[in-house]
Structure formats: structure tokens, C-alpha cells
Amino acid sequence: MSDRVLRISLLIVSTAGVAVSTYLTYVHYQPAALICTGSGGCETVQDSSYAVLVGVPVAVLGIGAWIAALVLTLWNSEFARTLTAALAIGSLAFVAYLVILQLFVIDAICIWCMVNDLILVPALTLLALLRLRTAPDV
Amino acid sequence: MPKPSAASKRGRTLVIAIAVAIAIAAALVAASILTRENGGDAATTETTSTGTTTDAANPTLAVVAGIRQTGTVLGNPEATVRLLQFEDLQCPICKKYTDNAFPAIVDEYVRPGLVKVDFRGLAFLGPDSEKALRIVVASGYQNKLWEVAELFYANQGEENSGWVTDSLIDEILAEVPGLDAAKVKTDAKSAAVTKEIAAIQAEATALKVPGTPWFFVGIGLNPPYEIRPTTLEPSAFRFALDDALKG
Numbered sequence: 001m002s003d004r005v006l007r008i009s010l011l012i013v014s015t016a017g018v019a020v021s022t023y024l025t026y027v028h029y030q031p032a033a034l035i036c037t038g039s040g041g042c043e044t045v046q047d048s049s050y051a052v053l054v055g056v057p058v059a060v061l062g063i064g065a066w067i068a069a070l071v072l073t074l075w076n077s078e079f080a081r082t083l084t085a086a087l088a089i090g091s092l093a094f095v096a097y098l099v100i101l102q103l104f105v106i107d108a109i110c111i112w113c114m115v116n117d118l119i120l121v122p123a124l125t126l127l128a129l130l131r132l133r134t135a136p137d138v
Numbered sequence: 139m140p141k142p143s144a145a146s147k148r149g150r151t152l153v154i155a156i157a158v159a160i161a162i163a164a165a166l167v168a169a170s171i172l173t174r175e176n177g178g179d180a181a182t183t184e185t186t187s188t189g190t191t192t193d194a195a196n197p198t199l200a201v202v203a204g205i206r207q208t209g210t211v212l213g214n215p216e217a218t219v220r221l222l223q224f225e226d227l228q229c230p231i232c233k234k235y236t237d238n239a240f241p242a243i244v245d246e247y248v249r250p251g252l253v254k255v256d257f258r259g260l261a262f263l264g265p266d267s268e269k270a271l272r273i274v275v276a277s278g279y280q281n282k283l284w285e286v287a288e289l290f291y292a293n294q295g296e297e298n299s300g301w302v303t304d305s306l307i308d309e310i311l312a313e314v315p316g317l318d319a320a321k322v323k324t325d326a327k328s329a330a331v332t333k334e335i336a337a338i339q340a341e342a343t344a345l346k347v348p349g350t351p352w353f354f355v356g357i358g359l360n361p362p363y364e365i366r367p368t369t370l371e372p373s374a375f376r377f378a379l380d381d382a383l384k385g
Contacts, residue, residue, distance in 0.1 A: 093160055093164070097166075
């Protein structure tokens, strides 16, 4: 896979990440927008004490991380590639913790959180690592 | 001494960056755990860990104290404006509404006799919803529905965790002055309660209620219209209620 294709894929994944995190942040600050529909535990997860970290909603941290990934992808340099990979691996470690919380501690699953945690962040990690391998020697 | 190659420099940078990223992730996890242990869920623990009504719940019960009740309706039966609340006793957002907005609505509109509130209980989240709803609806036959509903919210547990136990029901019913608990439990199993719950569900379906909490305002005999508060704070409801009171 060429660097160009990987970079476009990273931009798509990062944009999706920003969108999902923005939605979750909106829901966090607009509780009336999140009703109990019986289709999942989003309301339980968003209402749990784990949804806020040192006063900052976890969804806001997500927006920050995804915007960073987007900017690093746009900044097409070897250093940015390295930082993207590091950001992705750090994020993967943190979302693993969030998944464990949902499955075993909060005992409820937020579908949009899971989309972020199980699809977008692993995709970011895979693409960022693949992109490292395609990096030209300087 | 040979100069390190570009590849080895890049490798070293990568290792350092990943180490820093993992350290940040570990710090976030630690902060999450510590924040939580330092009382992040203190309020919830207070009302749910014992499975009983705690002192913290009693002020909630006082919200509806002394207000006339007629079946599912709280407030002056002659009030022209009616606020319909579709809710599920297991729904955490309904609890948030009950904690945040409901007391002010009662103080400002129901207690002065301007607005009456109509409980429209749904049980779509699971077995605990239905078990609690049957008890609440049956309490309405003794005009004590609102006290019992308030107490269920104050003791709300995790969705479908089996939190609506027989002992919790006994404790809640014992908290309500003047309530015949044995009659409530008998009525809760009756066909009349089944029919009433089915009628509310049919009404919700007809009104296209997508989930809970969901609100409608009715003026006089006119069909109720949907309101969509932007938050679950009292201010979000004042506009709709004031508007309805103007006719």
C-alpha cells in the first residue's frame, strides 16, 4: 500500500473519529438529546463517573486526540509520522481500558463509544504503523 | 565512532515517542481510577448501595408531599394545563430529570395549582421496569403513585440488574405514610394494572414516543402536543409551561 493511500485512509479515519467524538461530546452536554431508547447502555455509560476525567469529559479528550491525529497526518513529515504512531498506540492502550470499563465495571455498552474504541482507534493504529514502514529513509 | 544511521535514529525516536504515549495513557487510566475512588459516584452510591431508602432520598419524597393526587395525576385536577411525562423507572435520564427539573416544576407550577403532571409509565427497558411500574401504578389506586415513583428513582440501580427486589419493594412501600402495602402488592398483579399499562403503551405508540423521558403538554381538552426541552434543567421547561399557561 502506498504512502499516499495510507495517508488518505488516515485522514478518513481521523475525520470519522472527530465526528464520533464530537457527537459524544454533544450528547454529554445535552442530556435531553440522549433519551433511554432501550437499545443500549449509552445513557448509563455517559451518566457514569468514568465519563469525566479530572473534570474533562472523556469525549472531549477524544476530540483532542483525533484532531491531533488529523493535524499530524496533514503535516506530512517523518516526525509527524512517528508522533501519529505513538499517539495511536497510546490511544489504543487507553481505549482498551475504556472497553474493559464498559464490559466489566459499568456493565453497559455505548455503541458509539465502541465504534470509536474497537474500530476507529485500532484502524488508526494499524494505518499509522503501516505508514511507518513505508517511510522513506532520510 | 560511526554515525548512527537515519533508520536507527528514527527507531530511537519512535521508541521514545511510544514510551511517552503509553506513559500518558497510563496516567489517564490512573487519573480515571483515582478520580472515581475519590467520590466520583458518591451520590449514586448513597442511594443505591444499600438497596433501601436513605436519608438522602427523603427530601426527594418531600417534593410531592401535601399535593393532591388522583390516580396518575399530581396536582390540581381543575388545572387547565397538563404535563405528560412518559418515563421508565429504570431509565437513568428519567432519574436525572426527576432530580434536576421535576422539583422546581412542582414548586413553581404544580403546588400553586397552575399545572397538573400526569405520569405515563412505560416498561420497555426490561423486567425490572415492569416490576417497578406495576407497583407504582397500583399505588396510584391509593393516590400515592408519586411518592412511590420518587422512591424508585431514589433507589434506582443498574439497568436490568435485578435491582427491583421484593425487599426493596417492601422498604419503599413502608416509607410512604398511609399506604396499604399489602393491597398495592395484590393490585400490582391484577388485570386492571395490566390493562392500564397496556393503555399507556398504546398511547405512547400513538404519540410516537421514541424513548424516555418524553414530554407532552395538554391544554384543556385539546390533544397534547410534544415539547422538546434542550436540557433537563428547570429553565428548559419554564418556557413551554409559561407558553401553555398563556393559552
